[in-house]
Structures are given as C-alpha cells and as structure tokens.
Amino acid sequence: MNSNPDIHFEMQDTVAVVRLTRPTKRNALNDKLIASLRHIFENLPATAKAAVIAGDGDHFCAGLDLSDLQERDAGQGMHHSRSWHHALERVQYGPVPVVAALHGAVVGGGLELASACHIRVADESAFYALPEGTRGIFVGGGGSVRIPRLIGVARMTDMMLTGRVYNAADGERVGLAQYLEPKGTSFAKAMELAKRIGNNAPLTNYALINVLPRIAEQPADQGFITESMISAIAQSAPEAKQRVRDFLEGRAAKVQQA
Template identity: 30%
Template sequence: MEFETLELKKEGHLAWIILNRPERLNSINGKLLEELQRALTELEADRKVKVLLITGKGKAFCAGADITQFTELNPTEAWKFAKMGREVMTRIENLMKPVIAVINGYALGGGLELALACDIRIASEEAQLGLPEINLGIFPGFGGTQRLTKLVGKGRAVEIMMTGDRIGAKDAEKMGLVNRVVPGSALQEEATKLAEKIAKKSAVALALIKEVVNRGVDAPLQSGLAMESIGWGVAFSTEDKQEGVKAFLEKREPNFKDR
C-alpha cells in the first residue's frame, strides 16, 4: 500500500507509522488523516503486528493541523475536518493493539491530540508539547479538551489550553502527560525495547486491558469493576491463559499464541 504523507514499516511483531511531511513539521491535513485511516485498517487486520508505534520524520512529531488550509475552510468544512480528525484519534484509541507515541520533537495542537489518543507516550528530552490553538482564536478539535483533562486533571488542562504555552518534556513527565523521557539519541531504541517487551505478552490480554480501561474510565466505579470481572473471565477462556499459568508453574517463559 502506497502512502504520500506517511511511511508504514513492519519489523517482526512491531509496526511503525512515521508521519512524513517534514517540510511542514508533519502537520495534519485531510490527506494525512485519510492515509492514517488506511494504515490503521491494514495494521488492525495484520495478526502478526502486536504493537504499533507512531512518530514523525525530522525534528517534529507533529506540529498540529496545517494552518495554511484554515483560510479556505468555511464553518461546515471546519466541522467536517474536526470530525475526521476526531474519528482518526478515536480509531487509534480503540485499536485492539497497544499504540505508543514516540514523541521526537514538537507535539503541538493536533499533534499532541494524536499523542493523547495513544496508550503510552515516550518523549525525547528535546520534545515540546502544547495546545496553542487559543492563539488562533480557536481551541482543540480532535479530542484534546477531553483526553487532556482526563490525563492531567481539569486545572492543568484548562491552563494549558487557555494559555497556549509549550511544555518541556520533563515538565510533561512530572504532570503525567508523558510516561517517560529519554535522550533524543536513545528515543527509538528505548521505544522499540518497550514495544518488544509488550509484544511478548498475550495479544488477547492486551486488547482486553485496553477495552476495560477505555470503557471504564467514563463509567461509575462499580460499572468499571464489573467490566473488569467480565474481562477477567474472558481471559480465563483463552489458550494463552493456560500457557501462562503452565509456564509459571514450570518456571519458564510463556509462549503465547494470541488465542
């Protein structure tokens, strides 16, 4: 499958989506959103791929939406663009595979919203994050108002969105916006190590974790706990559960078959 705005690479059980508009700091336009959807469809169907990593080519992860197109959008077209972006982010969030954002530089506006839709965020020390849409007289439209608030809390989220300030990687780590920060020279290696570690687990259990966490975060506690128990019961029906328990008792590494 050929792409114009991104690269898709598969390495064993891992797959990389590399945003490839470095001359525009990997900014998001309609074509990029459409190609992200196509790439996600391919990866979701590929049983060999167990973990997806998303990063950007050049010095940016993604600097947000391509503002050059904003002068041409009327309100209806802007609504459709936001809807398309929201659908892509939701697709990433609900993908039945772990997704890691590998933040190699600027993650601003829609770029940060892309990272927020991922399950885990690992950033380089040079990375800068933020939602600067307020400086254009607008606000985040790809899910940032909701996902950022759930991740860092209302007070911090509102301040980030209302000031439009950039956040350094270390400060982002302190507030829980990113999981970990590593030197830029080690970013790809560390992200790959993390992905490979996760890829050794049962794909069924990984998918169940995502489903229970994503559905439970907006549910009352008792409803979330009920979903957890049901998911736990489903896990007990899998061959991987049998293999995992057997391997533990035999003091060896499990050989999961993802079923």
Template identity: 35%
Template sequence: MSPVTGHLTVERIGATLVLTLNRPEARNALSLPMLAALHDGWLTADSDEGIRSVVLTGAGGAFCSGMDLKALAGDGPSPDDPVRARFRADPELHWKAMLRGYRPRKPVIAAVEGPCVAGGTEMLQGTDIRVAGASAVFGLFEVRRGLFPIGGSTVRLPRQIPRTHALEMLLTGRPYTAAEAERIGLVGQVVPDGTALARALEIAELVNANAPLAVEAVKESVHATAGLPEAEALERELAIGRPVFKTADAREGARAFAEKRPPVYRRI
C-alpha cells in the first residue's frame, strides 16, 4: 500500500508506517496539504494497533527545507479550499502536524537525507530516533530572516542537546553538517548517503519485535518525567511502568525466554 495523499506518501511496511514528505521540487517544504496529511498520518499510526512504529522521511534526497514561504505569505489554495477549511476549524492543526502540539504514542524514527533545516529541524525534535545520511544538513535559519523558531526549538532543543550547542544553533542560524549534528547529539547516527531510510527501517524492525505495550510505556515515561525533580520523576515512572508487569505480554516474554523461542506479543 503506497497511496499519495496531497504532498505526503503513506506506505505500510510490515508493522511500520512510513510517511514520506513528497514535494521534491521544493525540497519538501511544508505546504498546507502536506501538514494536513501529516496530521492524519500521526492519527492513523496511533489508532491502528497493528502499527508499532513510524518512519518519517523525505522524497528526492531531501528531508524538509522548512515552511513554504509562499504559503506563509498567503499564496496558496483559495479561501474556500477544503484544506484551508481544516486549518480554520483547528488553528492548532499545523502544530500537531509538526509534532509541536501532538506526541504520537508509537515511536517515530526520522530518516534524514539532504536539507533538514528551519521547520525541518524543528519537526525533527518531535521524533524519537534519528538517522542521517552523511550529506544531510541541519539548521535553524529563522534569525537570519528576522523570524523566530516558533515550532518549539527554543524550548525543546536545550532539553535535547547541551545548552551551549542549542544556543549556538539558535543564535547563529548557521548550517550544521551531519557529522556535527551527531557530535552534539541532535541525531543518533550517520550512515552513507542514500541509506538513511533503510537503516531507519532496520531500527523500526528491532522496535517492532518488542512488546508494544512496554515500548509505548517506555516512551511515555521518558517524556512524562522530563524536567521533573528526580523523586517525583521516579514516582511517575512507577505509575507508568508497574501496569506493564501485569500484562499478558509480560508473561509471554518471560515464558518465551524460558522456552527459548521468539515471543508472540498480542498487546494485552
């Protein structure tokens, strides 16, 4: 299955949903149709219990070059276009699509090739695991254009990488190579150009092989405890983690280990 919905390609590969930004002629700049389809993709992933992970990538050797400035200036679909109607009905729709106002409960793995800048780097911060091709480029260029990185970067970036690196990226507006991004912790690994998607799918398969309730609880705990005092965070961790031990999948994991066979998890 690989239908194209607006400017987004949606493909199911096993238990992984692959969302591909599909405006290669514009280096996958974010358009209103793309954002609407992205939002739908996150909801699809979370509502379909057969999906255990999501891979976000871009077509044509690019990840995302940020917001389409023509769309930002109002040069886009006519006011009566159904896509614009969706944004009028939900003023937060674009933030949800960019993972600023919505956190999928399924793990999201980014496969980055080429430019991943401005809104691309902002959306990247909403993903969980990140793989980049060797020639990928990152950066928050907003200050160079008299703008503000309002997609969450002044809040999230200093929580994800050391503050000095976050401030350098935010205040200089300079581009970062994939090697630099890996060094400061913005991405987890760098692979040869053209192989980021394949590596992301390999990681997704490792995630998919695990108990989905446990995986989702681990992700929830990491985010729910971020920034909390340690004692409070540990209490929250127990509240999230204890129920996992009571699941049938937890019993299946122990049984499969004892019987030296692969576990069969059923999300119960």
C-alpha cells in the first residue's frame, strides 16, 4: 500500500487509519508525502468503511515543510498546487468518510488537509493558523476553497492578513472542528465516530460525502432535483429497504437525546 516512512497505513477492523509519521518535523508536508496520501486514498481496501487521519507526536501537522519549498516560475507553481489539489480531492471525494484527529499544530497545509476531511475532532491542545499571508505566499492546497466554507471568508482573511491563531475552543466555536475533546483523546473519539459511520449504509455515506457538498453549491432548483434523484437511488438499495423495515417493525433503535 505504501513505502514512505513518513506516512503509515493500517486497517483497524473496517477503519483505514492513516498517520503522518514525521514527529521531529511536526508532521510537515512535502510533495512525497502528499503523493503517498493520494496513493493511499486511491487504493483503499474494499473492506474500508471509513478512515481516520492523525499525526504522530505532539502535532497533527504544522503545514508545508519549508525546506521543500523551491523557486518556481508561474507555470511550475500552478502545476505544483494542482498536484496537491488532486491528492486532497481523493480525501474529500473518495469512497469513504474521513475523520481527522487533531491535536497541537493544525497550521497552513495541515489545516488544508484537515478541511478536506468530513469530520474534524480536536483535542484541547489544538491550535489553528494560516501563516502563509505573513510569509509572502498564498495557500495552494485548496484552502481558499474549503476553509471559507467552514468559517467564512472574513475569518480566513483575518487569519492570513494578521497571522491570527485560534485556540482549540475558539476553533471549535467558529467551525474549524465539530468536536472538542480532552487533551490526548482526539484519536480515540475519531475512531469511535469512524466505527459508527462505518455502520451506515454505504450508499448513504457515499451520497453524503460526494453529493451533498455539490448540492450545497447548486442553485435551489438544481439542488432539489439532484436531491430527489440521490434520495431515490439511496432508498432503492436492498440494505436501505431492510433498515426501513427494521425501523417500522420496531427492531431499530430510536433517536434519543445525547
């Protein structure tokens, strides 16, 4: 599956666990690591029902490895950025939902990677920043598309103009994470959620990660017709029919307040 020592892949039951393993570099990203990430998500085993992305050591990911930064002309820079786009699209629009387990630095390219995941679980040590603006560069891994959809254009602009850093609590409040857990427990919570997600009907999961984001970008009339079609497809699956029968016949758990 992968021969890069800076990233580790394993299956834990039906959950694909992907770990960044450069703790001495705060799991900073380079092109080789991004290519390995793309390869992993393009070749997930058929048994995978969900995935978790995490980082070894004290940090999730401190962004781009600046030692990997090269002088490029405009064309080379564009193609380099697009290679990151293609890799992170495999995470966002792949076959299974992806949960990010965040702790420590979630900075620059690390925040771009986290924003490509479907659920973000942070612990109390997490902090978020986009230092590219103060370093004279711009995000290039899809952050200008994904991050404003989480927190709005104004907040991202503030982060890049001023170098503002959000702590874990404020990050969860503005939408950078959906869950905030005690320090050291984000991976355990991410695994719990991934296992729960993996029990959903596969076609429903696929619709949620591949169709719902596109519906959200469509005009209302187009969104409604897209919704009607994917709704019909999802409910026609044999597994969906069985789940509805289980609910109607009292075999399915009722929704309860947490």
